[in-house]
Amino acid sequence: MSLIPLEADWLSPELAPVLLAVIVLAAIGTTVLFCFGIVAYHRRRSFRYLLITIVLGLLVVRTGVGLGTVFGFVPMTIHHLIEHSLDFAIAVLILYAVYRSGTSQRESSGSFEGD
Numbered sequence: 001m002s003l004i005p006l007e008a009d010w011l012s013p014e015l016a017p018v019l020l021a022v023i024v025l026a027a028i029g030t031t032v033l034f035c036f037g038i039v040a041y042h043r044r045r046s047f048r049y050l051l052i053t054i055v056l057g058l059l060v061v062r063t064g065v066g067l068g069t070v071f072g073f074v075p076m077t078i079h080h081l082i083e084h085s086l087d088f089a090i091a092v093l094i095l096y097a098v099y100r101s102g103t104s105q106r107e108s109s110g111s112f113e114g115d
Contacts, residue, residue, distance in 0.1 A: 023063060023070060024067075026063045026066070027064070027067065030056065030060045030062075033059070034053070034057050037049070037057075038053055040053070047100065048100060048101060051097040052094075052097060054093060055093050055094055058090050058093075061086065062086045065082050065083055066083070
Protein backbone atom coordinates (compact mmCIF):
# COMPACT_ATOMS: atom_id res chain seq x y z
CA MET A 1 0.00 0.00 0.00
CA SER A 2 1.42 3.35 -1.03
CA LEU A 3 0.56 6.60 0.70
CA ILE A 4 1.45 8.54 -2.41
CA PRO A 5 -0.69 8.12 -5.51
CA LEU A 6 0.99 6.43 -8.46
CA GLU A 7 0.06 9.32 -10.74
CA ALA A 8 2.59 11.51 -8.90
CA ASP A 9 5.20 11.04 -11.64
CA TRP A 10 7.28 13.96 -10.37
CA LEU A 11 8.36 11.95 -7.31
CA SER A 12 10.47 8.81 -7.42
CA PRO A 13 9.15 6.01 -5.18
CA GLU A 14 12.52 5.74 -3.41
CA LEU A 15 12.40 9.37 -2.27
CA ALA A 16 8.72 9.48 -1.33
CA PRO A 17 9.21 8.35 2.30
CA VAL A 18 12.02 10.87 2.79
CA LEU A 19 9.94 13.72 1.36
CA LEU A 20 6.94 12.72 3.44
CA ALA A 21 9.07 12.57 6.62
CA VAL A 22 10.56 16.01 5.95
CA ILE A 23 7.15 17.57 5.30
CA VAL A 24 5.62 15.94 8.40
CA LEU A 25 8.52 17.25 10.53
CA ALA A 26 8.06 20.69 8.98
CA ALA A 27 4.33 20.54 9.75
CA ILE A 28 5.01 19.66 13.37
CA GLY A 29 7.69 22.33 13.72
CA THR A 30 5.74 25.14 12.09
CA THR A 31 2.59 24.26 14.02
CA VAL A 32 4.50 24.39 17.33
CA LEU A 33 6.06 27.73 16.35
CA PHE A 34 2.64 29.05 15.33
CA CYS A 35 1.24 28.07 18.73
CA PHE A 36 4.12 29.88 20.45
CA GLY A 37 3.37 32.88 18.23
CA ILE A 38 -0.27 32.87 19.30
CA VAL A 39 0.77 32.77 22.97
CA ALA A 40 3.29 35.58 22.45
CA TYR A 41 0.72 37.72 20.64
CA HIS A 42 -1.85 37.04 23.38
CA ARG A 43 0.64 38.26 25.99
CA ARG A 44 1.99 41.31 24.12
CA ARG A 45 -1.00 42.37 22.00
CA SER A 46 1.20 44.38 19.68
CA PHE A 47 0.97 44.77 15.94
CA ARG A 48 4.51 43.43 15.47
CA TYR A 49 3.62 40.21 17.30
CA LEU A 50 0.47 39.92 15.22
CA LEU A 51 2.52 40.16 12.01
CA ILE A 52 4.95 37.49 13.19
CA THR A 53 2.06 35.23 14.20
CA ILE A 54 0.49 35.66 10.76
CA VAL A 55 3.82 34.76 9.14
CA LEU A 56 4.06 31.62 11.26
CA GLY A 57 0.48 30.75 10.28
CA LEU A 58 1.38 31.16 6.62
CA LEU A 59 4.25 28.73 7.12
CA VAL A 60 1.76 26.18 8.46
CA VAL A 61 -0.46 26.75 5.41
CA ARG A 62 2.58 26.40 3.15
CA THR A 63 3.40 23.04 4.71
CA GLY A 64 -0.22 21.95 4.30
CA VAL A 65 -0.02 22.75 0.60
CA GLY A 66 3.12 20.61 0.40
CA LEU A 67 1.35 17.70 2.06
CA GLY A 68 -1.62 18.17 -0.25
CA THR A 69 0.70 17.98 -3.23
CA VAL A 70 2.43 14.82 -2.00
CA PHE A 71 -0.93 13.09 -1.51
CA GLY A 72 -2.20 14.25 -4.90
CA PHE A 73 -4.84 16.74 -3.69
CA VAL A 74 -3.01 19.83 -5.00
CA PRO A 75 -1.74 19.79 -8.60
CA MET A 76 1.90 20.78 -9.06
CA THR A 77 0.99 23.98 -10.97
CA ILE A 78 -1.31 25.15 -8.17
CA HIS A 79 1.33 24.08 -5.64
CA HIS A 80 3.91 26.38 -7.22
CA LEU A 81 1.46 29.25 -7.56
CA ILE A 82 0.39 29.05 -3.91
CA GLU A 83 3.81 28.34 -2.42
CA HIS A 84 5.61 31.13 -4.26
CA SER A 85 2.79 33.55 -3.45
CA LEU A 86 3.10 32.59 0.22
CA ASP A 87 6.88 33.03 0.05
CA PHE A 88 6.34 36.55 -1.24
CA ALA A 89 3.70 37.34 1.41
CA ILE A 90 5.95 36.01 4.18
CA ALA A 91 8.89 38.11 2.99
CA VAL A 92 6.75 41.25 2.71
CA LEU A 93 5.25 40.79 6.19
CA ILE A 94 8.65 40.20 7.79
CA LEU A 95 10.16 43.24 6.08
CA TYR A 96 7.14 45.33 7.08
CA ALA A 97 7.50 44.19 10.71
CA VAL A 98 11.17 45.20 10.62
CA TYR A 99 10.32 48.52 8.98
CA ARG A 100 7.64 49.26 11.59
CA SER A 101 9.99 48.46 14.47
CA GLY A 102 12.14 51.52 13.71
CA THR A 103 15.67 51.98 14.94
CA SER A 104 16.92 51.44 18.44
CA GLN A 105 18.26 54.28 20.56
CA ARG A 106 21.81 52.91 20.31
CA GLU A 107 21.69 52.75 16.51
CA SER A 108 20.31 56.25 16.15
CA SER A 109 22.99 57.70 18.44
CA GLY A 110 25.72 56.14 16.31
CA SER A 111 27.29 53.91 18.98
CA PHE A 112 27.39 50.18 18.42
CA GLU A 113 28.78 47.35 20.48
CA GLY A 114 32.20 46.37 19.25
CA ASP A 115 33.15 49.90 18.16
